[in-house]
Amino acid sequence: MSLDKYSLKMPKAVYSGKDSLNRIPGIIHANGFTKIAAFTDKSLRKLGLFDLVEKRIEDTGLPYEIFDDLPAEPTYMAVQAVIDQFKTTGCDVIVACGGGSVMDAAKLASVLVTDEYGVKDLLDDPLQARKCVPVIMIPTTAGTGAECTPNAIVGVPERELKIGIVNDNLIADFVILDAELIRNLPRSIAAATGVDALCHAIECYTSNKSNPFSDMFALEAFDLIMNSIEKACDDPSALNEKNRMQIAAFYAGAAITASGTTAVHALSYPLGGKYHIAHGVSNAMLLIPVMKFNEPACREKFVEAWDRAYHGEETLNTPEEKSQALIAWMERIVKHLEIPTDLKQFGVDPADLDSLVEAGMSVQRLLVNNMREVTPEDARKIYQEVLK
Numbered sequence: 163m164s165l166d167k168y169s170l171k172m173p174k175a176v177y178s179g180k181d182s183l184n185r186i187p188g189i190i191h192a193n194g195f196t197k198i199a200a201f202t203d204k205s206l207r208k209l210g211l212f213d214l215v216e217k218r219i220e221d222t223g224l225p226y227e228i229f230d231d232l233p234a235e236p237t238y239m240a241v242q243a244v245i246d247q248f249k250t251t252g253c254d255v256i257v258a259c260g261g262g263s264v265m266d267a268a269k270l271a272s273v274l275v276t277d278e279y280g281v282k283d284l285l286d287d288p289l290q291a292r293k294c295v296p297v298i299m300i301p302t303t304a305g306t307g308a309e310c311t312p313n314a315i316v317g318v319p320e321r322e323l324k325i326g327i328v329n330d331n332l333i334a335d336f337v338i339l340d341a342e343l344i345r346n347l348p349r350s351i352a353a354a355t356g357v358d359a360l361c362h363a364i365e366c367y368t369s370n371k372s373n374p375f376s377d378m379f380a381l382e383a384f385d386l387i388m389n390s391i392e393k394a395c396d397d398p399s400a401l402n403e404k405n406r407m408q409i410a411a412f413y414a415g416a417a418i419t420a421s422g423t424t425a426v427h428a429l430s431y432p433l434g435g436k437y438h439i440a441h442g443v444s445n446a447m448l449l450i451p452v453m454k455f456n457e458p459a460c461r462e463k464f465v466e467a468w469d470r471a472y473h474g475e476e477t478l479n480t481p482e483e484k485s486q487a488l489i490a491w492m493e494r495i496v497k498h499l500e501i502p503t504d505l506k507q508f509g510v511d512p513a514d515l516d517s518l519v520e521a522g523m524s525v526q527r528l529l530v531n532n533m534r535e536v537t538p539e540d541a542r543k544i545y546q547e548v549l550k
Contacts, residue, residue: 168371170419170480171312171330171419172310172419173310173418174336175337175421177336177397178338183214183343185338185374186257186298186338195255197227197252197254197255198219198253198256199229199248199256200219200228200258200412201203201257201259202228202230202258202259204347211422214343215259218274226253231243231244231247233263235441236263237430238281238282238316241270241281242281244267245271245320249274252350254296255294255298255400256272256297258337259300259302259452261302261351262305262308265308266308268297269316269334270316271331271489272297272332273329273331282414283417284329285327287524288327288328290332296377297336298334299334301337301408302343302346302497304352304411305354305408306355307362307411308415309334310334312328312333313326313418314332315326317434321521322517322521323435323521324432324435327362339405339409340423341405342401342428344404344407344408345398345399345455350398350500350501353391353499356387356441357391357445357496357501358442360388361445361449362380362418362494364384365423366417368419368460369425369533370424370530376416376420376470377417379423381467384410388471388472388495389473391407392499413506421531423529423531424531425455425536427445427525428526429522429544430521433505436517437510443501443502446503447548449492449501451547452527455534455536456533457489458534458536460533460534461535465481465484465485504539506550515546518541519541519545520538523538523541
């Protein structure tokens with residue numbers, strides 16, 4: 163099913179290519195900003211990645227404050243604590259350098275320079291958010307697409323779930339994609355975040371909300387990822403492939419904005435919310451089981467994705483062959499990247515299945531996008547495939 167009406171909302175400017183970080187002072191001065199809030203995390207500072215950004219911030223000659231107290235996969239309370247610090251500083255622009263958690267926290271900070279509502283209020287009513295402070299997004303992974311989307315994902319411990327806050331005001335104002343920031347990304351993180359982007363691309367392309375805008379970005383992202391991800395993860399010097407992955411992650415984020423993810427993301431949220439499994443890892447675990455489940459309903463789309471992304475010599479004749487070959491190709495990539503595929507190593511017990519199914523089925527915001535209806539029994543079988 164394709165929508166009759168569709169729209170696309172994007173950051174106002176995106177910069178990519180060699181030395182893109184050098185754009186920071188120009189953006190800051192051209193917009194008359196006077197004090198900078200830099201959002202990052204301690205691991206990025208330890209790796210020295212934030213140093214590349216901090217140098218450009220220093221080049222502006224303006225005062226700045228650094229906020230790096232954000233844990234990975236943060237709860238809404240942890241995000242609120244950082245925002246409460248930020249609100250007192252008088253900063254009029256945010257530079258967010260990090261992965262999805264950092265960028266999502268920065269997006270929420272950009273709409274929460276107010277005492278009228280907090281993060282918890284936005285969980286119940288996301289539409290009340292309004293942009294207060296502009297944001298410059300600088301992703302340090304090629305995966306989440308958070309630099310492009312109107313979504314912010316936070317953990318909600320009392321529900322043992324991750325929940326997405328969605329509002330167009332959360333879309334970044336400026337984005338910088340510089341491959342130097344992902345040159346030395348640990349392979350395991352590059353792999354998990356890269357497969358997250360792969361999920362975004364194929365899910366949005368096969369979503370009930372797919373449309374010409376989302377299809378354009380999703381297909382290009384899928385092509386780039388399928389043909390770049392392994393080298394980008396395996397070879398630290400493969401800057402061309404790394405840059406392609408950054409662009410693909412951004413395109414896949416644009417596809418989310420125009421369309422929406424499906425059952426992979428819906429069923430992965432409880433795994434992050436209860437067991438604190440990294441978002442990209444939980445998506446990678448569920449990608450193949452969900453794609454196999456969806457295949458009868460998505461065959462035509464899978465064939466189109468195969469025709470677009472496969473550039474080899476193999477000739478396949480039937481839709482079934484192409485569709486199955488596409489799933490097998492994605493499965494080989496997940497295996498090559500050595501992403502965990504067994505929930506038991508994360509402490510998930512078969513006795514937890516009922517609560518997992520209940521939590522996964524509650525994510526109807528995404529399940530309604532799935533081209534094949536997912537029943538509770540279907541969700542149970544999918545979880546059982548990764549609970550070996």
